[in-house]
Amino acid sequence: MKNFFRKVAFGLKPDEKVPSDPLIWAQKQVETIPEFNWKGKYILSEKEMRKYWIKLRVEENTTLRKKYKNDPEGFRRAERQLENDVGKKFWPNNEICIRHAEALKSDHPVLAKLWYFWGNHFTISDTQTLSSFSTGAYQREFLRSNMDKTFETMVKEATLAWPMIMHLDNKDNVGPKSISGKEDWRREKKKPATINENHARELMELHTISPDGGYTQEDVVELAKIMTGWRPKWTKGRDHGHDVSFDRERHEPGKKKVLGKVYKSGKKGIDLAIKDLVNHPSCRKFISTKLCKYLITDNPTPEMIAPVIKAWEKSDGLLPEVHKAAIEVAFEYNNKYKKFQNPENWWLTTINMSGSNYKYPVSEYKMNQFVFGFKPSHEMRFPSWLLEDIGCHPYKQKQPNGYSDLEKDWLSTELVIRRLMYAKKAFHQYKVADQIDDTIHERIIRTNFDNPDKILKIVARAKTNEEKHMILFNLPEVLKA
Amino acid sequence: MKISRRDFLKGSAATTMFLAGFNFPVLASSSKKKNLVVIMLRGGMDGLCAVPVIGDKNFEKRRKNILIENTIKLDSDFALHPKLKTFYSCWQENTGAIVHATSIPYTARSHFEGQNLMESGGRTPYKEKTGWVGRAMKLAKLQGEGLALSLPMPLLLRGVPKNNNYFPSDGKLPRDETLNLLKSIYADSSEEELMDMMNFIKKRKNEEMMAGYSSNWDKRKNNNLSKQAAAYLRKPNGPRVAVFEVNGFDTHAAQGGVNGTHTKCLVEMDNIIQNLKVELRDSYKDTLILTVTEFGRTIKQNGGNGTEHGYGTAIFMAGGLIKKSQVYTDWPGLKKKELFDGRDLNATLDARSIYASAMSTVFDIDFNRIKKEVFWGEKLDNLSEKLFKM
Numbered sequence: 001m002k003n004f005f006r007k008v009a010f011g012l013k014p015d016e017k018v019p020s021d022p023l024i025w026a027q028k029q030v031e032t033i034p035e036f037n038w039k040g041k042y043i044l045s046e047k048e049m050r051k052y053w054i055k056l057r058v059e060e061n062t063t064l065r066k067k068y069k070n071d072p073e074g075f076r077r078a079e080r081q082l083e084n085d086v087g088k089k090f091w092p093n094n095e096i097c098i099r100h101a102e103a104l105k106s107d108h109p110v111l112a113k114l115w116y117f118w119g120n121h122f123t124i125s126d127t128q129t130l131s132s133f134s135t136g137a138y139q140r141e142f143l144r145s146n147m148d149k150t151f152e153t154m155v156k157e158a159t160l161a162w163p164m165i166m167h168l169d170n171k172d173n174v175g176p177k178s179i180s181g182k183e184d185w186r187r188e189k190k191k192p193a194t195i196n197e198n199h200a201r202e203l204m205e206l207h208t209i210s211p212d213g214g215y216t217q218e219d220v221v222e223l224a225k226i227m228t229g230w231r232p233k234w235t236k237g238r239d240h241g242h243d244v245s246f247d248r249e250r251h252e253p254g255k256k257k258v259l260g261k262v263y264k265s266g267k268k269g270i271d272l273a274i275k276d277l278v279n280h281p282s283c284r285k286f287i288s289t290k291l292c293k294y295l296i297t298d299n300p301t302p303e304m305i306a307p308v309i310k311a312w313e314k315s316d317g318l319l320p321e322v323h324k325a326a327i328e329v330a331f332e333y334n335n336k337y338k339k340f341q342n343p344e345n346w347w348l349t350t351i352n353m354s355g356s357n358y359k360y361p362v363s364e365y366k367m368n369q370f371v372f373g374f375k376p377s378h379e380m381r382f383p384s385w386l387l388e389d390i391g392c393h394p395y396k397q398k399q400p401n402g403y404s405d406l407e408k409d410w411l412s413t414e415l416v417i418r419r420l421m422y423a424k425k426a427f428h429q430y431k432v433a434d435q436i437d438d439t440i441h442e443r444i445i446r447t448n449f450d451n452p453d454k455i456l457k458i459v460a461r462a463k464t465n466e467e468k469h470m471i472l473f474n475l476p477e478v479l480k481a
Numbered sequence: 482m483k484i485s486r487r488d489f490l491k492g493s494a495a496t497t498m499f500l501a502g503f504n505f506p507v508l509a510s511s512s513k514k515k516n517l518v519v520i521m522l523r524g525g526m527d528g529l530c531a532v533p534v535i536g537d538k539n540f541e542k543r544r545k546n547i548l549i550e551n552t553i554k555l556d557s558d559f560a561l562h563p564k565l566k567t568f569y570s571c572w573q574e575n576t577g578a579i580v581h582a583t584s585i586p587y588t589a590r591s592h593f594e595g596q597n598l599m600e601s602g603g604r605t606p607y608k609e610k611t612g613w614v615g616r617a618m619k620l621a622k623l624q625g626e627g628l629a630l631s632l633p634m635p636l637l638l639r640g641v642p643k644n645n646n647y648f649p650s651d652g653k654l655p656r657d658e659t660l661n662l663l664k665s666i667y668a669d670s671s672e673e674e675l676m677d678m679m680n681f682i683k684k685r686k687n688e689e690m691m692a693g694y695s696s697n698w699d700k701r702k703n704n705n706l707s708k709q710a711a712a713y714l715r716k717p718n719g720p721r722v723a724v725f726e727v728n729g730f731d732t733h734a735a736q737g738g739v740n741g742t743h744t745k746c747l748v749e750m751d752n753i754i755q756n757l758k759v760e761l762r763d764s765y766k767d768t769l770i771l772t773v774t775e776f777g778r779t780i781k782q783n784g785g786n787g788t789e790h791g792y793g794t795a796i797f798m799a800g801g802l803i804k805k806s807q808v809y810t811d812w813p814g815l816k817k818k819e820l821f822d823g824r825d826l827n828a829t830l831d832a833r834s835i836y837a838s839a840m841s842t843v844f845d846i847d848f849n850r851i852k853k854e855v856f857w858g859e860k861l862d863n864l865s866e867k868l869f870k871m
Contacts, residue, residue, distance in 0.1 A: 043701070065785030067736035070546065072742050075735035127593055169591070190822060389650060391632050398633070399597075399607070413685075414632055414646040416678045420659075421650050458666060465660055474663060476670045 002450050004334045006481035009109035009328055010345065011353040023331045029108040030323040033148045036140075037106035037365060038098040040364035046162060047243070052086040053133040054241035061239070081373075088132045089384075090376045092395055095136025096383035099359040099394070103348045104361065111147065113345065114323055117294050118143045119394055121287075122158040122207060123302040124167050124401035132415045133394035136164040139394075142346040151317040152278045155207060157440050158272060159199075162232060165244050168199035168400065173224055175252025193250070200224035202400050204277065213282035219259055225252040226269040266302040284312040290405075291322070297331040297337040304329050338480035340407035343390035343415065347422060349481070350473045353444050356429040376450065386425075390418050407480075419479070420470055427469035449477065493695040515802065516714045516768040517843040518723045518757060519614060519637065520750055521758055523596060524731030528795030529826060530743050531562050532579050534748075535831065540815050544782040547736050549744075555579075559808045563739060564748050567755035571799045572806045576717055578868065580835050581810035584776060584828035588821070590790035592731065595775025600636040602833055602856055603848035613836060614722060615640025616855045628713060637773075638724055642786075644719065647672065649700045657683060668843040681750040688769040711760030714768070717865040730774065736786035742845055754799050766801030769843050769869065771836070779824050781817060793826035796835055802842060802870050809868060834861040835868065842869040 001022065005012050008026050012018060019025035028073065059082055068075035083089065100367060102112035118141040122419065124130055144163045146154040158164055165171055175181055176195035181193030186270060200223035204215050229251035231240040246267045256263050261276060263269045277283060288308035292300035311325030351360050362379060370376055387393040391414075392403050404410070434440055441459055446452045455477065462468040498523055533549060534540055535558055541548060552560035559581065561569055571577030575821045587598045594606035602613030612635065618627055619641040627644035629635055639643050654660075664679035699705060703725060727750050732743045750772065758765050777794030793813070813819050813827035821827045833856055840855070841848040841863070847864040865871060 061733075065787065068735050069784070069786035072735040072740065076742070169593075201607075240523050241642070337779060366552075411674055411678075412634075412646060413678050413681050414648055414650070416675070417654065417682055418650050420655050420663075420682075421652050424652070424655070461662055462659070467656075470659055472657060475666065478674070479675075 001334065002448055003338070003481055004331055005448070005476070006341075006478070007330055007334060007339060008348055009113055010103050010349040010351075011478075012447050013352060014355040014440065014447055016447060018447065023328060026110045026327045026331070027324045029110040030114060030147070030320050030327070032320075033111070033145060036098055036102065038101040038364060040094065040097065040367050042094050042102070042367070043098060043140075044137060046134055046141050049091065049133045049137045051240050052088075052091070053129065054238050056086045056088065056129065056133075056143070057239045057241070058084060058237065061396050062236070084375055086130070086133075087370070087372055087376075089381060090370050090372075091133055092131060092136060092375060093362070093380050093382070093384045094367055094370075095140075095395070096387065097364075097367055098140070099136065100348060100383065102363040104352050109352075110327065115139070115144045115147065116344070117291065118147065118154070118392065120397070120402040120405075121290065122154075122164070123400055124163045124395070125398060125400050125402075126396040127167050129392075130163050130167055135395035138163045147319050147323075149319060150278075151283075151312075152275060152320070153317060154319065155203075155274050155278055157272070158207070159203060159274065160230060160244055162244050164241065165199070165231060169196045170199040170227055171234075171240060172196045172346045173199065173228050173231070174250045175225060175228040177254070178228065178252055179249040180247075181250075195221060195224045195228065196400055197221055197224040200227055203227075203274075206401050208274075208277040208286070208287040209280045209282040212286060213259070213277075213280055215259060222256040222258045223273060225256045226258070226263055226273050228252045230270065251428065267376060279319060284309050284317065288312060288322070288326070291326040292329060293405050295326055295339060296333055297339055304333060340410060340480050341478075342403065342405065342410060343392045343418070344387060344394065346419065346473075346479065347390060347426075349387070350423060350426045351429065353473075353478075354426055354430070354469070355440075355444070355450055356426060356434065358431070359429040360426075367444065386422070390422060391415050419474055423470045423473040424466060426473065427466045435465060438465065440465065441472060445470065513716060513767050514721060514764075515843045516721050516723070516761075516764060516771040517614070517840065518710070518714070518754055518768060518800075519673075519735055519770045520725045520770065520797075521596075521599070521635070521637065522730050522746070522750060522772050522774040523726060523728045524592065524774075525595070525776045525778055525790055526730045526746075526772070526794055527732070527736070527743055527778040527791075528581060528793065529777070529780065529822070530736070530788075531565070531747055531797075532581055532795045533560050533562075534558060534812075534815065535560050537815055540780065544788075547738055547741065547782050547788070549739055551739070555806075557807055557814070562744065562747055565751045567751045567758065568750075568797060568799060571754065571758070571803075574815065575806050576799055576801055576803050577806055578798045578803050579808045579810075580798070580830060580832075580868070581808055582793045582813050582826060582828055583796055583810075583830040583835065584793050585832045587776065588734060588792055590776060590792075592775060592790070596603050597636065599773050599775045602836070611640030612637035613855055614638055614724065614840070615644075615696070617840045617846070617851055618722060620850065620854050621840075621846050623721055623844065624728045626721040628710060629721045630710055630723060630725050635724055635726070640724070647706065647713070653684070654682060664832075670704045703749055703753050707756035707761050711757050711764075714757075715761050715764040725838070726775060727753070731790075732778075732787050733783065733789065734787040736782070736787045750797070754797075758799070768800040769802040769839055770797075770799040771839055772797045773832070773836070777826055780820065780826060781824065791825035792821040793828035796832060798835075798839075798868070804867065804869050809864075812856055831859075833859070834864055837861050838864040838868060841865050842871065 004022050064078050103109050124135045138161055142157045173196040176193045186192055195283055197220050201220045229247040232240050232244050234240050238288045253265050263272055288305045308325045311321045315321035445455045449455045459472050460470050462471045549562055551563050553563055554560050568577050585599050587595050597606050600612045601609035604611040614834055615638045625643035627638045629638055629646045632646050632648040660679045660683050667676040710723045728744055729746045736743045761768055774794055777791040779789035779791045811829040814828050817823055837851045840852050842865050852861050
């Protein structure tokens with residue numbers, strides 16, 4: 001039964017009281033969206049974060065390029081200084097602290113684990129320096145904030161969020177027959193207006209109905225036409241940093257037909273199209289399957305998926321209901337099915353079960369000490385370094401389909417070596433008093449396992465407390481939950 | 482048409498069972514183990530900075546602030562960037578060649594799409610879930626013989642199972658006792674893959690592969706990675722394919738002349754070739770090193786003395802499997818009307834013809850099979866005889 005706390009959350013702290021009703025304990029956590037546990041001074045909105053992105057972009061592209069055009073070394077130096085001025089290396093670390101405090105310090109770790117699921121589902125991949133400034137804020141503002149609403153709301157907000165429009169190139173999606181498409185400068189500058197189908201394809205393939213929805217290339221192009229004109233405008237002073245808005249002059253005129261349904265030209269098209277996509281049977285099946293895959297097993301059975309789909313249908317895709325259904329299935333299959341934990345969730349489980357969270361995440365007090373214009377300290381940069389090193393930085397996915405959720409993709413030597421190294425690292429997050437406390441592993445094990453004596457016997461074969469940590473957190477029982 | 486594709490955004494590839502990978506039976510002495518090394522030059526490598534054309538007034542005028550001086554003359558038409566010293570030594574020994582005015586068939590100038598296509602070898606961005614090297618390895622039944630000098634597994638190598646990564650982590654590997662203990666625990670719970678991994682990690686430890694040849698801070702730099710890769714590749718039962726990445730070719734500003742940013746990236750590539758050449762020892766003669774990039778750069782310098790995304794570029798090739806030193810090209814010219822879109826060096830050769838020919842040589846597979854099964858039967862030319870030792 002205690003495995004369940006690792007399955008839907010990150011295990012229990014060494015002296016944490018075991019909840020008497022685990023299922024209710026977990027389900028209650030996803031009903032509402034509480035404030036962030038993190039009390040640092042920087043929790044900025046996506047729009048506020050964009051100012052730093054704009055400053056970096058504009059100054060680099062205009063001022064610096066002109067000033068240092070004959071001085072590559074000077075250019076590199078000035079570029080590094082500018083990066084420090086806008087906190088390029090500070091922001092992602094600050095965001096990871098906010099993110100990980102939810103798992104380690106809040107009273108709703110289950111919500112945190114599901115939030116990470118949605119962050120990977122609506123991936124913003126690592127392009128155009130979005131990972132340094134915007135992705136963290138986007139995951140807070142457009143995903144987490146919507147976890148108590150319907151899936152439809154989440155899709156709408158995520159789709160038109162500035163970072164999503166930027167990274168899937170919808171800013172370049174211009175109707176060839178639109179007013180803008182017919183302008184003379186396009187011919188002169190050889191910049192014809194063209195449909196960019198990238199975002200439309202991902203909206204169907206990755207975000208809603210998946211290839212099982214049976215759409216054709218023609219459907220992709222037609223949905224792309226519906227999406228033409230949704231972009232941030234460009235100005236010299238702010239680059240593409242303006243709010244996303246509907247530019248009628250770039251919108252492809254005429255009716256569009258997606259999956260057999262006709263949509264009128266105009267601003268309302270995208271909302272209507274999303275409404276139909278999220279109500280498509282393939283959508284609820286796709287998302288329910290993905291949720292079961294994340295929480296329960298690499299190969300969920302139709303019996304596992306069915307109750308989640310049912311909850312979706314009953315509640316019209318209200319996410320707390322969908323989440324609760326998935327949690328209940330996870331509870332039911334807790335003993336029979338184990339799920340290989342991705343490196344980030346494994347690291348959080350390790351830290352949480354160790355009870356060493358006074359050093360990780362880096363404290364609010366320390367992060368507040370950051371001074372713009374300087375490189376953040378080694379300690380401040382640790383979270384980002386760690387996640388990159390274990391191979392799953394949540395803002396640095398290489399492609400829009402995010403990280404794999406399958407065991408076979410995470411079982412490689414380089415990554416297994418890292419689990420050994422980071423289990424050791426977790427031990428060194430302890431205060432010295434804990435490092436020399438010979439009862440610490442027994443407490444961790446008694447709280448977290450149904451068969452503590454067996455686990456204790458295995459771990460006792462290790463010689464030092466440090467080695468015990470490496471063994472314990474690399475046991476199959478911890479790698480898989 | 483039902484659209485289906487990729488699942489290639491994985492944390493890391495299916496790189497299990499390393500032992501299987503590195504325990505392939507020693508090849509019979511009659512069939513030499515031949516190696517392929519691919520260096521991915523990310524950001525758009527400027528073929529005309531690396532291999533400038535000689536005596537083209539038009540060219541010199543258009544990039545007068547970033548022109549490379551004191552270049553090394555290669556033949557009557559082309560010169561070499563003077564900092565590419567190792568490559569030049571290869572050239573002098575007849576183991577270095579260049580293909581010029583070539584590109585993958587992609588003209589839309591986005592890094593994101595271009596880098597996806599240079600790895601997948603396809604025409605539609607994000608459509609393919611495997612890479613051209615991975616597919617050819619599968620065809621050649623080279624399972625567990627690919628090594629990526631990066632994490633996670635690059636798309637280029639996907640398509641064949643059990644490839645491996647080498648990208649060392651910080652710190653010292655655990656004691657043998659710890660690894661043995663874990664191994665026995667995994668054995669008790671029938672976790673066979675994890676069990677095998679412990680063996681592999683022990684082996685790596687014995688080879689001192691963690692810090693490798695280099696001090697701690699730069700062990701993940703190509704300088705160290707290339708020495709390690711060579712040590713693996715030269716083993717008779719080691720991997721046969723290695724893939725490197727060099728970043729930073731996207732020099733929109735202050736591209737610089739002979740000491741500029743673009744030069745720095747080219748030197749990093751040259752350094753990889755140097756380490757491979759030295760550390761591969763005898764195996765260098767059975768190795769082929771190739772570069773890929775997503776596109777070249779504009780001929781004209783921009784206001785910031787950089788260059789913009791272009792089209793045609795050059796491919797570097799080195800190793801003993803090169804037929805001879807040459808700049809192989811069907812030169813399109815640099816007059817305005819000869820340029821692609823009136824601004825970029827044109828590509829007269831599909832880069833995939835070179836890659837298909839190279840793999841046909843290294844993997845000993847018929848060119849037409851590669852063309853058909855790796856590149857979907859697209860119209861590619863067999864250049865094996867012209868470029869490589871058959």
